[in-house]
Every structure is written in C-alpha cells, then in structure tokens.
Amino acid sequence: MKLSVNVCNIRLSNPTILASGILGTTKALLKRVAESGAGAVTIKSVSTEPREGHKNPTVITFDAGMLNAVGYSNPGVVAAAKEFASLQDVGVPVIASVIGTQKEDFVRVVAGLSGSEFSAIEIPLSCPHTPGFGLLAGQGTPQATFDITSAVRKATELPIFVKLSPNIPEICAVAKAAEDAGANAITAVNSMGPGMIINIEAQKPILSFKVGGVTGDALRPIAIRCVYDLYKAVKIPVIGVGGISTGRHAIEMIMAGASAVGIGTGVYYRGIEVFKRVCEEMTLWMEENGFDDVNKIRGVAHD
Amino acid sequence: MKLSVNVCNIRLSNPTILASGILGTTKALLKRVAESGAGAVTIKSVSTEPREGHKNPTVITFDAGMLNAVGYSNPGVVAAAKEFASLQDVGVPVIASVIGTQKEDFVRVVAGLSGSEFSAIEIPLSCPHTPGFGLLAGQGTPQATFDITSAVRKATELPIFVKLSPNIPEICAVAKAAEDAGANAITAVNSMGPGMIINIEAQKPILSFKVGGVTGDALRPIAIRCVYDLYKAVKIPVIGVGGISTGRHAIEMIMAGASAVGIGTGVYYRGIEVFKRVCEEMTLWMEENGFDDVNKIRGVAHD
Amino acid sequence: MIEQPRMVKICDIWDESPSVKTFFFKFDLHFDPGQFVMVWIPLLDEKPFTISYIRNDLMGVSVLKRGMFTNALHNKKIGDMIGIRGPYGKGFGLQTNPDFCVVGGGIGMASLATVVDRLNDATIIQGARTASEILYQKRFKDMNLCTDDGTTGFKGTTVDLFRKLLTRRRFQKVYACGPEKMLYKVVELCRNHGIECEVSLDRYIKCGFGVCGQCDCSGQRVCVDGPVFNIKELSKMKDFGKVTILKTGARVVY
Amino acid sequence: MIEQPRMVKICDIWDESPSVKTFFFKFDLHFDPGQFVMVWIPLLDEKPFTISYIRNDLMGVSVLKRGMFTNALHNKKIGDMIGIRGPYGKGFGLQTNPDFCVVGGGIGMASLATVVDRLNDATIIQGARTASEILYQKRFKDMNLCTDDGTTGFKGTTVDLFRKLLTRRRFQKVYACGPEKMLYKVVELCRNHGIECEVSLDRYIKCGFGVCGQCDCSGQRVCVDGPVFNIKELSKMKDFGKVTILKTGARVVY
Numbered sequence A, B: 001m002k003l004s005v006n007v008c009n010i011r012l013s014n015p016t017i018l019a020s021g022i023l024g025t026t027k028a029l030l031k032r033v034a035e036s037g038a039g040a041v042t043i044k045s046v047s048t049e050p051r052e053g054h055k056n057p058t059v060i061t062f063d064a065g066m067l068n069a070v071g072y073s074n075p076g077v078v079a080a081a082k083e084f085a086s087l088q089d090v091g092v093p094v095i096a097s098v099i100g101t102q103k104e105d106f107v108r109v110v111a112g113l114s115g116s117e118f119s120a121i122e123i124p125l126s127c128p129h130t131p132g133f134g135l136l137a138g139q140g141t142p143q144a145t146f147d148i149t150s151a152v153r154k155a156t157e158l159p160i161f162v163k164l165s166p167n168i169p170e171i172c173a174v175a176k177a178a179e180d181a182g183a184n185a186i187t188a189v190n191s192m193g194p195g196m197i198i199n200i201e202a203q204k205p206i207l208s209f210k211v212g213g214v215t216g217d218a219l220r221p222i223a224i225r226c227v228y229d230l231y232k233a234v235k236i237p238v239i240g241v242g243g244i245s246t247g248r249h250a251i252e253m254i255m256a257g258a259s260a261v262g263i264g265t266g267v268y269y270r271g272i273e274v275f276k277r278v279c280e281e282m283t284l285w286m287e288e289n290g291f292d293d294v295n296k297i298r299g300v301a302h303d
Numbered sequence C, D: 001m002i003e004q005p006r007m008v009k010i011c012d013i014w015d016e017s018p019s020v021k022t023f024f025f026k027f028d029l030h031f032d033p034g035q036f037v038m039v040w041i042p043l044l045d046e047k048p049f050t051i052s053y054i055r056n057d058l059m060g061v062s063v064l065k066r067g068m069f070t071n072a073l074h075n076k077k078i079g080d081m082i083g084i085r086g087p088y089g090k091g092f093g094l095q096t097n098p099d100f101c102v103v104g105g106g107i108g109m110a111s112l113a114t115v116v117d118r119l120n121d122a123t124i125i126q127g128a129r130t131a132s133e134i135l136y137q138k139r140f141k142d143m144n145l146c147t148d149d150g151t152t153g154f155k156g157t158t159v160d161l162f163r164k165l166l167t168r169r170r171f172q173k174v175y176a177c178g179p180e181k182m183l184y185k186v187v188e189l190c191r192n193h194g195i196e197c198e199v200s201l202d203r204y205i206k207c208g209f210g211v212c213g214q215c216d217c218s219g220q221r222v223c224v225d226g227p228v229f230n231i232k233e234l235s236k237m238k239d240f241g242k243v244t245i246l247k248t249g250a251r252v253v254y
Ligand SMILES: Cc1cc2nc3c(=O)[nH]c(=O)nc-3n(C[C@H](O)[C@H](O)[C@H](O)COP(=O)(O)OP(=O)(O)OC[C@H]3O[C@@H](n4cnc5c(N)ncnc54)[C@H](O)[C@@H]3O)c2cc1C
Pocket: C036, C046, C047, C048, C049, C050, C051, C052, C061, C062, C063, C064, C065, C066, C067, C068, C069, C070, C071, C107, C110, C111, C201, C202, C203, C204, C205, C206, C227
C-alpha cells in the first residue's frame, strides 16, 4: 500500500500533517507528533515579537466541534528560531507558520527563521479572531493575499503554502491571487466563523475574546467543498484541513482533491495517535476497495 | 412563567418559530406544527413560478448537522395563495417566505399573497445553493439588500423580516441596509456554506446539487455570534435561527439578543414536538434560575 | 443515526414480471414490513422503495420500471453498486391472531410481501393489469388473483374481488397497498364491515426523515408518520384518495 | 464530553492559612487524587487548580493568593458562582501496600491532600515559608513540618527534612508536589535510594485537554500526559527542574 505523497517536492511518508496551532509549540512536541505517525508537522504560528495571546478560556469544545481564540500566543521569531533548530531530529518535514500584521512582518519572520531546516513556509492570511492579523486585518482579500505572498516569495526559496479562510465566498479568487504571486500550495482551510458560545448560567460568552474560530466536525463539509472548488481553480496542490479525524474523512478530502490532509481538532477527538490511526484506517479502506496507492484517489470525486 | 414575546407587534405565545423550508409546504402541516407548540410558523419559500427544485438527495445529515440543497421547490405564488388561505385556522401567526431572482419577483409574490392572512413577509436574501437566488444571485450585498427590501416595503404594509446569511463577513452592514430600507426585523441566519459531503464508496458528492447549506449543531455558534453582533448593530428585533433544538440553546440565543428563535433542523433531532419541548425546557431553566419572563433574559450576555 | 446512503453491491437480480425486477443486497439493519429505503444512483437521483424481501441481512426491493430512475435501476447488473439509506417510516402493525387479508394492486404487492412472510395463513388478493404482471407467483401459494383483462383469475379489480370475498367470509384485519383510488375503496369496505385496516400510501418523497414537508397528506408526513396508516388516522386525512402533491409542492386531484 | 465550564455555587469557604483559602462546590464527576479542574471567572480568566478535597460530590480547591486571578477568587463569597471544567489530567498512581511518604512544598500540599485521604498511615512532610502558612493542620495528624524561618518544625527545606528522614527509615513510594527545584531534588534522592516516586508538575495551562501545546515539558503535555509523572518518565524529560514555558511559549530557565 502506497501512502506516501509529494507536495511541492516535499516527500511525506503519508498524507497526514499536523495543522498549525495544535501542539506545535516546541520541537519536542513536533517530534512526538512525528513519532505518532504524522507525515509532516507544522509549528504554531510565529510573529516578529512575542505575544501572550488572549486570556483563558482560549479553547473549548461543543457537540459539533471546537471553538478557539488563542490569539496567536508565540515567543516571537528570535526565540522560535532557537526552539526550532536542528529540525532533522524531528524525523519528518517541518513547516513554518508565519504571521504578521503587515507584509514587512512576514518577511522579517521568514528571514529570522531562514537558518532553520524548515521544509516550507505557511502563511495563514485567514485567522478570524486575532485583531491585527488575518481576516481582522483584511489579509483575506485577493489583493492583500497577492501582496503578502509576493513579498514572502522574494524572501525565501522554500515552497510557500498560503492558508485560506472558509469564510471568504471568493475563496477561489484569493487562491488564484496566491498562485499568481508565486505560492506553491494552498492550505484550505483555517477555522471558520468566528462563532460564539454563551454559558447561560454565567450569562456570558465563554471565550475571553468572546468569539473564536470553529473547527472539527462542524467544519468538515465546508472544508471539503472549499478543497473541491480549489482543486478545479488552481494548478498548485491543495492541502485539505478541517474536521479530519478518521481514515474515511482523509479519503473524502483527498477525493475532493487534496494532496495531503492537515489534522488539528482530530488530536482532541482521538489523541496524538490520530495520525497513525488515520493512516491505518486509510490503508484498510483502500485494501478493501481495491486501491494500492493514495495518489490514485486524488480528485476522483470530480466528474 | 411568561414565555410570550412581541416581534414587530406580532404576539407570539412563546418565542419558537418554525423556520422556513422545514415542513412549511402545506397549511395542514403548519397547523400541525402550531399544535405541537410553535409560537409562529413560516411557510416554505414561494417564488413567482412553480419550481421542482434539485433532484434527490436534497437533504442529508452528518455527525454535526444537516446538509440540504432542496433548490426552492414550490408550487409558485398562484398555487401558494390558494394553499395558504384562511390562515387563522392555523392558530398562530403565519409568516410568508418570499423569494425572487430580481426585486420585481419579490413584489409580484408579495402582491400574489396579499389576500392571505399572513402576519409578516420574510425575504431570504441568503440561500447558498440555488442558482438565481440569494447569495448565488448577489442578493446578500448591502446594496442589493437595500434595493430588494425597499421594493418590498412599497408593496406591503406587513412587517418585513430580512433573512441573512452567516457567510457574509459584513453581516451587520447588510442588516443596516435592510433596516434603512424599512425592514422590521432581521432573521439570522440562513444555512451556511455551502458544504459538500462525498460518499467515498461512490466517489461522488451525495447531494445531487453537489453542495448544500449546513444547518443544525454545526451552525449554532456561528448563528449565536451573528445574533450577538446584530443585536448591537441594528435597532429592529432579531430572530435567531441556527442549531436550536433545546431550551438551553433557545436561552443562549435569546441572551445573545434574539427576540424569538427559529427552529428547523431541530425538527429532525427531536421530532415535531421540539417546539413544546424547547418551551418546557426553557420554563424549567428559568424557574430554576429565578427568571419569570423570557423578555428579561434578552441580550443579557452583552456587557 | 446519520442519514446518508451506504453503497451496497447488488448481489442478485430476479425478474418478477416483464416490468418488475427485484434487486437483492446485504444491509445489516433491522426492517419492519412496510418500511422503505431510499435507493441512490450517484449523480442521477434517489427514490423510495419498500423492502419486499427480508432474509436475515439480505434485503430485496422489487422495482416497477416506470420512468427515468426505475429504468436506470433496471439496467443495473449483479455486482453494480447502489446507495441505500433507511429504514424509513412506520411499517404495518402486525398481529398474530387475526384472520387477515392482504390486498395488493400492481407494484403495491411489494409492500405486502413481507407482511405475508411474517404472518401465517394470509388470504392474498393480488390484482394486475394482465397475467404476466402478477408478482411472486412462486413465492406465495393460493393467491386470489384478478386482472384487468381477465388473462388470469377474476376479471376485474382487487376491490371487486375483495368485495366478493367479503360476501362469503370475514376478516379481522386487512393490509392494503396499491393505487390510492383502490385503497380508498378498500378502506370504505373495511369501515362498512367493521374490519381493521392498514394501508400504505404513496407520496412524493424527498428527505424521507420528516423535515422537508414534501410528502404531506393532510398534515401527516408519509415518510415518518406513515407510509402505513390505519382507518382511524385515514378518517382525519382529507387528502386521502383525493389529492396528491407533486414535486413542486402543487396539489393535484387524483 | 464537552469541554465547557459548568457554573457551580461556592457552598463553603475555609481559611487554610493567611494566603490560602479552600472553596467548596458540588460537582458530580469522578475525580482521582492529583487531577485538576479549570476554574473560570467569567470575563476575567480561567486557571488550573488541583482538587484538594473529594467528599462524595463535594469538591474543594485550595487556592494560594498570588496574582490577579487568585486575588479575584479570594474575594468570592459563599453563594457566588464560578465555572468549573474537568477533571483533567492523569492523577497519582495509588497503591495500597507500600510504606509511602508525601512531600509537599507550599501550595503543592493541595495536590497531595487527597492522596493522604486515600491511603492510610502516610508519612507526611510539609514545608512552608513560615508556621502560619502550614496547611491542613487539623485535617492531618503527625505531619513532619519544616519552615524556612524555623517558626515551626524543622528549620530548612522539605528536601533537607526528607533526606534526614531517609537516614532512619525507608519508603517504598514517594508522592511529591511543590516548587520544581524541590521536586527535582526529591526525585534525585528517590532515585539514589531506589524509591518509587511520582511528582505533580506545574506548567502554564491553557486548554487543559491536550491540544494547544502550551504546557509542554519535553514533549509531554502536563495537562493530559501529566500533571503526575513517575521517575521513569521524568528521566526522559530534559526540561524537568530546569526549564518552564511562559504564556507566550518562551522558554525560561528556572
Ligand atoms: C413509501 C414508498 C414506497 C415505494 N415502494 C416502491 C416499490 O417497492 N417498488 C416500486 O416500484 N415503486 C415504489 N414506490 C414508487 C417509486 O418510488 C416510484 O415508482 C419511482 O420513484 C419512480 O421513479 P422514476 O424516475 O422511474 O419515474 P418518474 O417518471 O420520475 O415518476 C413516475 C411516478 O413515480 C412517482 N414518483 C416519482 N418520484 C417519486 C418519489 N421521489 N417519491 C415517490 N413517488 C415518486 C410519481 O407518482 C411519478 O408520477 C414507492 C413509493 C413510496 C412513496
């Protein structure tokens, strides 16, 4: 059974990728996730300066998924460059996630991380709940996406993954802008919403930031549709993220057109072992359904 | 315990409203829903001409909600006007849902239904999966919303509810446009997405239209956030719809600022009795928490 | 439960008549006689069919070739895959004691077949257009047959035959399925004779699980409140025997 | 399970010391000694606290007044509501036989209190800054106390006292909680003496259920893989006793 895939010439032993913001705070955790079977891992997003993020509660769950407003807490690029050194120890490709409030920030962070052995740079232009970043800074428009991606393109030779929001009706236009600016892959999608959950006894929103991005099962059909549309709209590969926690989900995402699948909330649903389990379930399904190579199911849901 | 509410001078014996598109095909079903405890009921959306809608499957469910692309099947305004005559028999206020591909259509349907005893006209400008209507016809922009609402305003004396999409980042701007054009209430929200679910054995999307609107549990946090934001943004009342199937959900929605709550997918989760059960659960909760009037919890989640 | 089709392999196909085929597949859920499934042909459409055979985990649907979808189904071969979701609806209320009769008109016999399987000593009335269209000839012995053209059995309708039978014997309960005009008359006869009666109705089905409102019959949803209704329920359903609802939602008089 | 705070009423408040209060509330979930909850004050913040009393469905958390959040908590009155979610984490591995010792430094004693409740004949070492800060004086008899200023018991640290005790007796198992420098030394002593040892670590906690990565200690998530770790696990955790991680994710050396 062949599970290995190539995304922008990065070889992944299997198509599962740890999504950014889940467990990617330290090299030790990346290594643990790699040992738990992930084909690649993404670090938690890094900005120029250290950020404390929002107050707690920052992550809660509900019957249909998860709601988070972590607020991009991170130690800043200088500390991150120290933490994420000698990345070959991790054992699988490591993707850097880089954020900024303006395009110069992205460039500075990319430069600051250039000494590390990252395999690709992901730029999420799509966070729905952190003032100054992503959607709240207007980074999700085709023009802003083009500008930021172009700037990052000049700053690095590494493959660039542009991570998009499912909230944007014109997601394909944004993806094309990224492609035109030299992006090598699209990561689809970031969390949706934002949403809000109110504790009715407290009579207050639970998240300290009041609203947060929705992920997990609730997001899956939306993510599948985005990937399905993007697969037709752009030529560069699409990494499908959103609600994947089983082998069946991963296969559905790949049939929609994904070259690899990101897993975030799935770590909550099924533990860190989710990567290994998803791969086992994919293998079993493919065996039972007469496939010998995961690359052969990519995009088959299209006419 | 006081559960009755007033929305645009329409008195509802309790705040639950049957959402449009669920069971609202015939007067007999409206009556049955009223007898099952709904405070008001909405008919399935009506267009000028009869429409067959999309092929089946048109409605499916998933672990976090429901996915539908019914495609606005309806018998057209002439037949609808016959079906929905003598509405006082229903026993609770009946809201007409009116759709069109352009503003003149809305006006024609409103005129065609003017002989019936509807209590209000709802105009959904927000369907994410029917070509020619709602989002797919650009009706979700502030300008289009203003234009259509203004046209309907001239055509009827009845209260107008403008139904919005949760997909639109600028939902408050759209609501304000509706308010400016003379809308009497905002219904928030319609289904989100669209989303897609692929049957991996068939290797094809399940819905015949491939994509459909996401409703139910998955939608609730998004709907709560929309209502919370709209409550601050507009002066007219907001009817909260999206994922409500328990008394706790209804109270959460009302705390976010809703004057009444629409229930659609809840009919699937808990049967037609969902209206009665939601009211019973609300009553119990209010008793236990020292409230004697549902109107006193409206908007309390705000600072 | 999640309302999504599961793909199953057609493991056998039987010709029941020139226009009816039964498709067999494995489906490991419990079914009651009278319940139905939605059959999906990907990218084409999805339609309701009663389960006409229940043999442990082997199910069968008997399909009358009628239009676009049923034509496509008739073109399927053993080994082809179809999507199934269900079971849906409320089936027949089976009682063990009573002396009972099933009255099936045309493809309506498919709904009654599993009732006959479950109960012993059924009196079976089956009507068809012509002799070759009679279903389950080998499956059920001693059926009381009638045809429009008289090519087999009594010449006339199931209603006529049922009325005739009633002159010489009594039933405690009748199960019926077929054209609604026929059902209406069967119910009338039963009411007049004080016989319990349950009939399975046919309305345009979309969701199958009670939310879309498409299958309304006077406030009853055929997909979940039915498809089987008893006399008491039917007596409150004004549309019964008179009005059906098209795919658009338009009402048409039978 | 859904990870959301449930509001509970504070039904009792005990002063344990000038800077520590215990808040009691009803919470009908099962807790193991060493597990913790997240305590939410709406609109303010949410922080981790070990359950220090388990009495059927009555739970208590003993809170050291320290900063913004714990100050706000200390201002709460009986009847006020707080949000609770949990239980979180892996608690202490309790064995019934062995001759065991708990070593608590400061508020760390709160984690060990329910261990003492469960096991009989615990040897208890508790250290505090000064006499008035000793916790649970009435709850536990015969504690081996030590204070930095010698106002009660042995003058010196819990490590010194533990080392002293070890010269005259042996334990099969040690449970410890307190400042990590202390824990590090306790673990070292245990390793040298061949004593089993479990310690409860403290890292900045956000989600509490293993997804955000905030509480990392050398690849172990304190919130779900811990907070209790045994010697074998700790021997692979390079950060133990040396490095902790701030709210930003920055590493700081102790
Ligand atoms: C509860 C129930 C059980 C049924 N069981 C059987 C069965 O066991 N065997 C069988 O052969 N037929 C059964 N039918 C009828 C069957 O669904 C239709 O014959 C089939 O859908 C026709 O589809 P078509 O595309 O071939 O024909 P079309 O040309 O589309 O339609 C022919 C006629 O079939 C009916 N029909 C079409 N679509 C639907 C639909 N979605 N729901 C209900 N009726 C429809 C209409 O009366 C229509 O006029 C059942 C119907 C219902 C409601």
